[in-house]
Amino acid sequence: MWNAVSSLLLSGAVLVGCTAETDSGSPTTFSRFTAEELVVLASLRPPESVPADPTNAVADDADAAHFGRWLYFDDRFSDSGTVSCATCHDPAQGFGDGRAISEGISTTNRHAPSILNTVYNRWMYWDGRCDSHWCQALGPLEDPREMGFTRLQVAHLLADDEGLSEAYSVVFAPLPDLSDPVRFPTAARPMADITDPLHIAWDSMTAEDQATINTIFTNVGKAIAAYERLILTGPAPADDYIIALLSEGEAAAEGLISSAAQRGLEVFVGEGNCHFCHAGANYTNNEFHNIGLGPRDWLRPEDTGRYDGITALLASDFNGSGSYSEAPEGAAVTLNFLSQTPEQLGQFKVPSLRNIASHPPYMHGGHFNSLTEVVTFYSALDEEPDWGHREDLMVPLELDADGVADVVAFLEALSGPGPAEVLLSAPDSPIP
Ligand code: HEC
Numbered sequence: 001m002w003n004a005v006s007s008l009l010l011s012g013a014v015l016v017g018c019t020a021e022t023d024s025g026s027p028t029t030f031s032r033f034t035a036e037e038l039v040v041l042a043s044l045r046p047p048e049s050v051p052a053d054p055t056n057a058v059a060d061d062a063d064a065a066h067f068g069r070w071l072y073f074d075d076r077f078s079d080s081g082t083v084s085c086a087t088c089h090d091p092a093q094g095f096g097d098g099r100a101i102s103e104g105i106s107t108t109n110r111h112a113p114s115i116l117n118t119v120y121n122r123w124m125y126w127d128g129r130c131d132s133h134w135c136q137a138l139g140p141l142e143d144p145r146e147m148g149f150t151r152l153q154v155a156h157l158l159a160d161d162e163g164l165s166e167a168y169s170v171v172f173a174p175l176p177d178l179s180d181p182v183r184f185p186t187a188a189r190p191m192a193d194i195t196d197p198l199h200i201a202w203d204s205m206t207a208e209d210q211a212t213i214n215t216i217f218t219n220v221g222k223a224i225a226a227y228e229r230l231i232l233t234g235p236a237p238a239d240d241y242i243i244a245l246l247s248e249g250e251a252a253a254e255g256l257i258s259s260a261a262q263r264g265l266e267v268f269v270g271e272g273n274c275h276f277c278h279a280g281a282n283y284t285n286n287e288f289h290n291i292g293l294g295p296r297d298w299l300r301p302e303d304t305g306r307y308d309g310i311t312a313l314l315a316s317d318f319n320g321s322g323s324y325s326e327a328p329e330g331a332a333v334t335l336n337f338l339s340q341t342p343e344q345l346g347q348f349k350v351p352s353l354r355n356i357a358s359h360p361p362y363m364h365g366g367h368f369n370s371l372t373e374v375v376t377f378y379s380a381l382d383e384e385p386d387w388g389h390r391e392d393l394m395v396p397l398e399l400d401a402d403g404v405a406d407v408v409a410f411l412e413a414l415s416g417p418g419p420a421e422v423l424l425s426a427p428d429s430p431i432p
């Protein structure tokens, strides 16, 4: 029924004025939404399936997801022994950390986004410097501010711990012998600073041994990715409302979300133009935009967003077109269409708005503590960005306090049930 109605709406064929035929055959009049807005509403229906990841052979493997769930919560994979992925992407905090900018071993330069529904992302990170979950997972492991580990330490920890090495062999293959400290130093990784002892140790290895380590390291990322792909949310009241509205009309939908939220949705798909960027099933167009956020005391002004992210993505050994990608011939991921342009200065990735109420604060630098502050910003647009300029399509909405509260009520109606309880903590053993 739902598909039939949405395809009717998309074709526009039955929209005369603002009247659509519903399944019962009786015409329904829409007073809140124009014909164009109804088409937008149809595009906001919940996602039906998760996209495949051809770059990761274990993306949908249950054993890999089990091992990945273990790794996600294991703080031994950090220099201090106290930081795991869950430190900054905490299931109890909507898979964020509740801080403006994240703290691991030391303070990072950005806000931790939630990992909820990230399986729908085309790009990872606020600047899109990775194009897969597994590429992304490798960054924090080696970032000195986050987990401060090195890929050699990751490999040795797996090899030296009985449970971990058995889990690894169940999902992938038995680990090679890494016991020769000359061939496989205790700690090493490639670094921009080639005088750093960690880089020198990495450089002392043969290309073949480096590739062996990179395979183990990327497999760790791929197992974590298999777990992250399960971290999804279910339909929210706003979905129920939109589905009922389109299939049965306004009267039937009334009551599924508050009147305030209904007015907020009118702004969202109307004068607010929010749906231009927060588009489609996951409320993001998966692209990068400059919304003109101003500086904050706790942020570094040199953060150019997508402008530098694109160079990092193209240079990464772990992008979808690199040698650790498992995309089969013919399905190879090509990034050739990407290049750095001045327009990317100050652009950041459009975040999903599903379950947004569960993980304040907001924006790439934790600029705002509440959704009210976010909507007040969109209403006034009274900040000037450090880099680039705000998108032209954005104009101050000049909402009064009630208008702001309406949009906030709609954003709150985007919260659906989170992942199953069993996914919210580590399994009893790493072995599937
Ligand atoms: C010290 C805190 C910290 C730790 C530990 C950490 N992250 Fe993050 N995570 C962040 C921050 C901050 C960002 C955004 C960084 C950026 O955009 O430059 C981020 C970004 C992400 C993203 C991108 C989401 C998106 O929508 O683009 C994913 C996925 C993610 N982290 C997963 C992980 C995994 C998996 C681990 C463990 C291997 C991990 N994180 C460890 C803080 C952390």
Ligand code: HEC
Residues within 6 Å of the ligand: 268, 272, 273, 274, 275, 276, 277, 278, 288, 289, 290, 291, 293, 347, 348, 349, 350, 351, 352, 353, 356, 361, 362, 363, 364, 365, 371, 374, 375, 378, 391, 394, 407, 411
């Ligand atoms: C031109 C594209 C664009 C438009 C239009 C737009 N947004 Fe955004 N939105 C973004 C981007 C990009 C970010 C992240 C910005 C950053 O952190 O630098 C964002 C962030 C947000 C966030 C915070 C999400 C988080 O996880 O931190 C909320 C909430 C939000 N927008 C709601 C809205 C609402 C409501 C509207 C309409 C009034 C709107 N947006 C219009 C692009 C847009």
